[in-house]
Amino acid sequence: xxxxxxxxxxxxxxxxxxxxxxxxxxxxxxxxxxxxxxxxxxxxxxxxxxxxxxxxxxxxxxxxxxxxxxxxxxxxxxxxxxxxxxxxxxxxxxxxxxxxxxxxxxxxxxxxxxxxxxxxxxxxxxxxxxxxxxxxxxxxxxxxxxxxxxxxxxxxxxxxxxxxxxxxxxxxxxxxxxxxxxxxxxxxxxxxxxxxxxxxxxxxxxxxxxxxxxxxxxxxxxxxxxxxxxxxxxxxxxxxxxxxxxxxxxxxxxxxxxxx
Amino acid sequence: xxxxxxxxxxxxxxxxxxxxxxxxxxxxxxxxxxxxxxxxxxxxxxxxxxxxxxxxxxxxxxxxxxxxxxxxxxxxxxxxxxxxxxxxxxxxxxxxxxxxxxxxxxxxxxxxxxxxxxxxxxxxxxxxxxxxxxxxxxxxxxxxxxxxxxxxxxxxxxxxxxxxxxxxxxxxxxxxxxxxxxxxxxxxxxxxxxxxxxxxxxxxxxxxxxxxxxxxxxxxxxxxxxxxxxxxxxxxxxxxxxxxxxxxxxx
Numbered sequence: 367x368x369x370x371x372x373x374x375x376x377x378x379x380x381x382x383x384x385x386x387x388x389x390x391x392x393x394x395x396x397x398x399x400x401x402x403x404x405x406x407x408x409x410x411x412x413x414x415x416x417x418x419x420x421x422x423x424x425x426x427x428x429x430x431x432x433x434x435x436x437x438x439x440x441x442x443x444x445x446x447x448x449x450x451x452x453x454x455x456x457x458x459x460x461x462x463x464x465x466x467x468x469x470x471x472x473x474x475x476x477x478x479x480x481x482x483x484x485x486x487x488x489x490x491x492x493x494x495x496x497x498x499x500x501x502x503x504x505x506x507x508x509x510x511x512x513x514x515x516x517x518x519x520x521x522x523x524x525x526x527x528x529x530x531x532x533x534x535x536x537x538x539x540x541x542x543x544x545x546x547x548x549x550x551x552x553x554x555x556x557x558x559x560x561x562x563x564x565x566x567x568x569x570x571x572x573x574x575x576x577x578x579x580x581x582x583x584x585x586x587x588x589x590x591x592x593x594x595x596x597x598x599x600x601x602x603x604x605x606x607x608x609x610x611x612x613x614x615x616x617x618x619x620x621x622x623x624x625x626x
Numbered sequence: 627x628x629x630x631x632x633x634x635x636x637x638x639x640x641x642x643x644x645x646x647x648x649x650x651x652x653x654x655x656x657x658x659x660x661x662x663x664x665x666x667x668x669x670x671x672x673x674x675x676x677x678x679x680x681x682x683x684x685x686x687x688x689x690x691x692x693x694x695x696x697x698x699x700x701x702x703x704x705x706x707x708x709x710x711x712x713x714x715x716x717x718x719x720x721x722x723x724x725x726x727x728x729x730x731x732x733x734x735x736x737x738x739x740x741x742x743x744x745x746x747x748x749x750x751x752x753x754x755x756x757x758x759x760x761x762x763x764x765x766x767x768x769x770x771x772x773x774x775x776x777x778x779x780x781x782x783x784x785x786x787x788x789x790x791x792x793x794x795x796x797x798x799x800x801x802x803x804x805x806x807x808x809x810x811x812x813x814x815x816x817x818x819x820x821x822x823x824x825x826x827x828x829x830x831x832x833x834x835x836x837x838x839x840x841x842x843x844x845x846x847x848x849x850x851x852x853x854x855x856x857x858x859x860x861x862x863x864x865x866x867x868x869x870x871x872x873x874x875x876x877x
Contacts, residue, residue, distance in 0.1 A: 490722055491720045491722055494720070496737075500710040500711065
């Protein structure tokens with residue numbers, strides 16, 4: 367096969383995948399509001415996705431706050447602008463770094479987990495067994511997981527942001543002798559609704575993207591253990607790419623509507 | 627007269643089933659009838675389309691053409707709700723057991739019950755039904771174990787218990803003895819027979835295990851080149867002079 371033919375094939379496969387993913391998303395919206403509702407499984411998934419990611423998001427957020435503040439201090443000191451530190455860190459974390467980093471971490475932990483779990487269920491015919499027993503596996507497995515990631519990710523992001531700000535406050539307290547009260551006063555003075563609202567809205571989309579791609583890759587996993595590995599791996603790769611695209615669109619729209 | 631009528635009641639019928647994957651024509655007009663209380667074995671080489679046929683039967687795959695009637699309902703034209711309801715009358719034992727590995731044995735058995743118990747007007751308590759199903763397969767002690775803690779034979783038994791929990795009228799077995807040692811395979815076959823006697827179910831068994839076919843079958847269909855190549859009892863087919871038929875029964 368010549369190089370140009372290979373490129374054509376790959377491009378075709380890429381757009382076919384985009385089409386299939388859109389169809390999958392369409393099926394989600396079509397079935398999410400129809401009965402029966404799997405509330406019990408949804409709550410179980412919220413617990414799995416939310417509660418079990420807290421430690422990872424917390425530790426990452428804390429280190430992020432520490433490192434970000436430590437790295438920014440020398441530059442701000444050069445301009446005599448250390449007093450801007452709380453507002454700069456606060457806005458950066460709430461508006462951009464917190465949501466994106468937390469979403470990327472969750473794509474790695476949750477997205478790959480969903481891809482591998484559903485992939486393994488597909489390969490071992492558990493999804494077929496569910497369907498044969500008269501249960502709609504799309505509703506039971508896919509809708510609950512996508513809904514859970516969509517609902518849980520904003521909460522995880524808020525949690526990650528809070529821990530990151532706390533990490534930053536510790537550095538400022540130790541290095542700049544800024545009290546915690548003063549630090550958080552300055553942070554909350556600087557943050558406006560135009561920072562919080564777009565960040566919150568995009569975090570729902572981040573959650574939806576993580577659940578959607580993870581479920582899509584797992585649900586249509588190819589046969590064999592290699593297929594499960596591929597589903598898990600490509601779920602992370604595709605989701606990460608999608609997160610940046612969503613982030614770009616969100617920033618672009620926020621710029622229009624909120625004039626940030 | 628009433629007795630004769632009972633003997634010929636058809637519970638499942640496949641007519642001229644065709645299924646292709648690209649240029650690979652797997653089923654080329656396959657037909658069968660399963661009668662009430664009968665054990666019908668479909669034999670064929672690996673890749674002959676046995677599993678494709680059984681998946682078309684329960685709606686996991688769409689046939690290209692042909693009709694599939696289960697209890698007088700054509701499943702190819704049924705809506706999702708009707709199909710799901712009809713599926714409660716069919717038990718399916720998967721080749722690899724297909725137990726939900728994130729659930730205990732109890733939860734595996736409760737799963738179909740939680741959804742369909744009320745629809746099927748089952749008045750017994752869920753716990754009692756689960757224990758009864760596990761006792762039928764001799765595994766009442768394994769109720770709180772995870773599937774990963776069970777041996778291959780035990781997994782197959784639990785899968786059989788799950789297939790039986792809604793007390794279906796028809797049971798489909800996809801290679802029930804594949805991957806098991808000869809002793810465990812014999813135990814599973816005996817279990818299938820005892821269940822058939824106890825509940826009077828009709829069974830369609832997909833296999834290439836001649837011993838399994840000999841012990842359990844009332845009738846055998848050989849699936850060759852996508853059609854029902856030969857049909858008869860074990861004795862009739864094993865005495866056949868046709869080379870294609872002989873290939874299955876030669877030891």
